[in-house]
Amino acid sequence: MHPGFQINEVYLHRAPIDFRKSIGSLSVIVEQGLGRIPFDGSLYAFINQKRDRLKILYWHRNGFCLWYKRLEAQKFSWPSASLPDLTVSINAKEIEWLIDGFDLWAHQPHHALEYNKVA
Numbered sequence: 001m002h003p004g005f006q007i008n009e010v011y012l013h014r015a016p017i018d019f020r021k022s023i024g025s026l027s028v029i030v031e032q033g034l035g036r037i038p039f040d041g042s043l044y045a046f047i048n049q050k051r052d053r054l055k056i057l058y059w060h061r062n063g064f065c066l067w068y069k070r071l072e073a074q075k076f077s078w079p080s081a082s083l084p085d086l087t088v089s090i091n092a093k094e095i096e097w098l099i100d101g102f103d104l105w106a107h108q109p110h111h112a113l114e115y116n117k118v119a
Contacts, residue, residue, distance in 0.1 A: 007092040008041040014088060015081040016049040023064045026057045034086055038064070043095060051075040054099070069099065077103035 013029065021029075026046060030038040038044065039059045046055045052075055056067040077098065079088045094104055 006041065007043055007095075010043040010045060010090045010092065010095045011036065011087040012045045012079060012090060012098075013047070014079050014083065014086055016051070017046045017055075019048045019053055019055065021046075023057065023066050026055065026066070027064060030057065036087075045095065045098075047076060047078050051078055056095075074101065077101075077105065079105060 011030075011034065013034070017026075017029070026044065027038045029046075030036050030044050034044075036042070036044070038057065041059065044057045046057070047053070052071045054069045054076055058065050058067075090098070090104065098104055
């Protein structure tokens with residue numbers, strides 16, 4: 001991403017897309033398909049059918065940026081497209097892990113515990 005870019009949220013589009021789509025088509029998917037505002041400082045990530053290519057769309061000050069990564073021998077971990085929501089929201093650290101090849105869905109962090117009193 002652009003140096004100094006402050007990431008608000010990251011949205012993963014669950015279903016694979018046709019990777020011939022570029023900035024114009026991807027921004028329409030964000031706005032009309034996902035019901036989000038593509039200018040809000042969030043990252044919008046898209047995957048291809050083979051899961052070996054990743055595109056990330058975001059707005060930076062006065063224009064869209066499109067980041068692209070192609071894996072040569074492996075696949076990206078990606079949430080199932082069969083779930084009802086079109087997107088999954090992750091944070092900035094998790095998108096780094098995803099790009100580095102970690103499976104975010106196989107290794108979950110410890111659950112937060114909330115107590116009302118000490119027993």
